[in-house]
Amino acid sequence: MAATVTTSKESKNSSASSRPGYGQLLRTRGAWTFLLPGFAARQPFAMLTISIVLLVQHTTGSYGAAGAAAAVTGVSMALFAPYSGRLADRYGQRVVLIPGVLIHTLSGLTLTALALADAPLWALFVAAVPTGASVPQVGPMVRARWGVKLQGSPLMTTAAAFESVTDELTFVVGPLLATALCTAVDPAAGLVTEAALTLLGGLLFAAQKSTQPSVAVSGHARVEPASALRVPGVRVLIVTFLGIGSVFGGMQVSLAAFTESIGEPGLNGVLYGTFAAGNMLSGVVCGAIAWKAAPQRRLLLGYAALALAASGLWAAHSVLVLAGLGLLVGMCIAPALITGYTLVEGLVPEGARTEAFTWLTGAVALGQAAAVTVAGQLEDRFWGGAGFLVPMGGTLLALVTLVALRSRLVVRPRGRTVARGVGHRVPVAVD
Template identity: 70%
Template sequence: MVNTVDTTAGASEGTAAPRPGYGQLLRTPGAWTFLLPGFAARQPFAMLTIGIVLLVQHTSGSYGSAGIVAAATGVSMALFAPQNGKLADRFGQRAVLVPGVLLHAVSVTALTVLALSGAPLWALFVAAVPTGASVPQVGPMVRARWAALLGSSEERARLLPTAAAFESVTDEFTFVIGPVLATALCTGVHPAAGLIAEGVLTLAGGLLFAAQRGTQPKPVGRRAGGWKRADGSERADGSGGSAGSAGSAGARVSALSVPGVRVLAVVFLGIGSVFGGMQVSLTAFAEEIGNPGANGLLYGVFAAGNMLAGIACGAVAWKIGPRRRLIAGYAGLTLAASGLWAVHSVPALAALGLLVGLFIAPALISGYTLIEPLVPAGARTEAFTWLTGSVALGQAGAVTAAGQLADAHGASAGFVVPLVGTALALVTLVALRSRLTPKAPGRVAARGMGHRVPVAVD
């Protein structure tokens, strides 16, 4: 009889040995060579939407128009991010990053010039498409580098959950700095300064990150009968992770073919609805009270909650699995978001925003942890970009809806968007939670990100 070790359980690993800490993770040889440029290159993800909203609202006077342009950027990024991830898996991260950041810098420049020249909405919409499509997927690429760096030995593999938490903390930290920086530049320097800074950071950080060739995962190339790595080694099933999680042997299929990845992609739309709804609604709220600068403070407090919760999640050796943590996190997020529309003072909104932020990081970390055993190594960047793209898509829809509601009914109406988005995602998660467990008949003990060949447990 063969028993299967559930990689989502988490309890056995938590009791077998103390969880490694951030200090041990950051002492991993080669880690800082991609962490520092990666941090600079991922800042634009947090600055782009708010930079567009503030610039277009300034030039057009409409939150609805600003939301439409920002949404076009988000939808474009959501559609193209997984394709960028596929190309990075197949040809290498550098081959995708270098032309991508160059195109992004040109597109942001065009969008800025059009907005300042009073171009019609359709022209801004057109310019927003390549702007979003070319956003570098640095976060997923950094996660893929951690997987490649840590998955080479059993000792290092114990650091994989810590790496997942650390990356979520880094993501949240960018959402503390990015919107505050963009808002300060737009309100204190020039309405276009936030978007210009976003383009410069993308170009500089992206090129520096791409230059770190030593830590990028080895690309895979397609050939008949299997997949061939750059070093000449092969895998018939194209994976180093969970069998059955990415299709049958001999054919490398998209990460989206995995049922659990599809569920998580839908669920992450709800997280995007929080980011988008909060950005527009907080901006509108600050305008309503006659203090535009309060927007950066309020969003910074909200994002600080994300970061603090992320730090705590990475430091805890959890006794419950990530699936249950994801459901609990979403339940708390929905409950906290339910009160946003009824708050009308800065201190109260800051306090509630902090509470909302505290539930986002656990949901993000749990989602990324769940996807790791589901997807083989050769499709890992693509899988991560599906989640990133879903957040962007949810953010795009929320920006549009919240902008229209804020124009028609005030900032309070815009805060309904995060509530609706998280509630729908929670219902989906509860209904389809069984698909988040890797189904691998007759196998395996897999650990971490599923980077090694699994071993049957008798």
């Protein structure tokens, strides 16, 4: 990724011809202690929606019902994720993660049992709320740990790219694994495996106390940082990530419906994996380039390309064409994700970054939840492939917002501050 905000320490390294690469990043002392368990604990985010869609569609025969159940989970996650991030910033990641992992595992297994018992849809909704609300926010927590280890280092932008690539790798592995389990083993196997990975990976990640960001204190009282939502640029990025979520949700439901309609449900995981692979590969490339263009400009151009590519999905009527378009759409997502997460480093004070990252993660989940609901209804009521209109609409609306409010993404110096409580400073927002 490009260098975004130049801190005083980074200025000393400005003579470097290019940004340090992945090899140097991965040699950071202690990094692997949280990267490996963090990867396992990230799988639930990639597996949850598709596992619910495939299970509920199997038990009810309706993509609309399946999309609605998955949407409740996504909305719950979107609403609770920022609160979880704020608690982690204030009290520590371990304190928030352990009870969340236990609640998610129990509620996910309950949702599975209710679906297999042909429980009414409202009962699935009830179980879906705690399932989504307790999804562990491991990705934002890993990003916050990198921020502590690499503070002031030019490796921070490398870490942002690496984390986005890791996220996309989970979206290659997760849907493929969930689809294979649900179609080849049992419709419930996806959710059961998701719950097991949450429990194992989450507890192992929480056990890595040495890399956990410290909790700021002042005297005997904890310092409560200002909310990341107060930063205007974060609000713009939330809308941007809502559009990205609409792509994920619309693709999941519409690809499942398309492969079912041609009698090849097993291709669902392959097509979605192709889409996610494009995302991952372009993320690797973006992370290896020392960009000269400003991040705001890169985000705008990258998002325009994403909206254009997503606009052609609804017209695809063959597996090969859909795979090609899916690969192209995936390649357009990674630059937007990486740039958005990197901008947070410059826009948001350190004490509120976990919360900021969870707002963006929650926005993806909320956009995904809305997309699976609308796409499911379109697939049930209209022609096959109508659900692909959702990624087009979501990205176009977000692009309009991004163009109109792009000035709020400009990173301003943090020299001007105002007091907010004892021992705490908050940057003055300049709109």
